[in-house]
Amino acid sequence: MNRGGARELAWLELHQVSRLLSGELSRRLEAEAEMSLIEHDMLWYLANVPDRRVIMSALADRLMISRSGATRLIDRMVRRGWVSREADPNNRRLTYAVLTPAGAKAVRRSVQVVWRVRPGLFDERLTDADVADLRRVLGKLLRRLDVVD
Amino acid sequence: MNRGGARELAWLELHQVSRLLSGELSRRLEAEAEMSLIEHDMLWYLANVPDRRVIMSALADRLMISRSGATRLIDRMVRRGWVSREADPNNRRLTYAVLTPAGAKAVRRSVQVVWRVRPGLFDERLTDADVADLRRVLGKLLRRLDVVD
DNA sequence: GCACAACGATTGTATACACAATCGTTGTGT
């Protein structure tokens, strides 16, 4: 029943690799930095954005999660003291998620974990040519998938 | 703070592509075949395995979900009448998930959706060389990630 | 043969997530 075509296998392997890689990094982050992968991604993004603050809905888009997902994610981070909420004085519909000093400290630790773990999972196995090929193909796939970037 | 290296971007794009692709196929499956992506994957696997039956834990491994996740997934499928459970007469610890005729019918519909949707998302955008490159790189990544395959 | 470890599946529980509904705020047409 049309099994095993190269394109079907490529599709399968793509998801398999993504799942295995993020699963492994996830476990290591959970164990060594007490945070989930999405929490790390969020903090890392916040740490590298001007003013270390971002509007809730922009955060949701960037992390590819729902608006309510972003609300609850920030709830957890506020409870942990890593992020604070700030209202926009000019437009009271907007809420900023702002990285706190404690959050900056936390993300410094989680980034260390990523730097320690990711090379072994990913970077070290690929030559420059591999990376270039991978990005070329991923770029083609990404191009029309309404990614705002 | 060490942003934007090609390897970091490749990692990001890999997960982004996987997420966007499966998200889109997921929505289409939900809308047009009333099942989730993992449910389709499960039925499709079952439909192509000898005897259309598989041991629970093998199913979990294959789908890369937890054992309890597999139990609950099969619970749902049994409720829908698409899968039945059968005990192994020789080893009463083992449970088989078996595709029912109704399940075979359901997967025929969901496969149609996949065949209709995936080419536009994936296949059509890639040349044979793209697919070969992608699989070469993914293969490298997969090789040591204890994939039973 | 019996005690007990190993095994496969399930259940209890906590958590994360999406979708839909809702709340307060801001923009718009007349």
Added chain:
DNA sequence: ACACAACGATTGTGTATACAATCGTTGTGC
């Protein structure tokens, strides 16, 4: 100025998932 649409965020709710504990079954050492 007012009614109302649009907007951004949150809350209510249902569901999927994982981890740990447990249940019944099978294998093993003595």
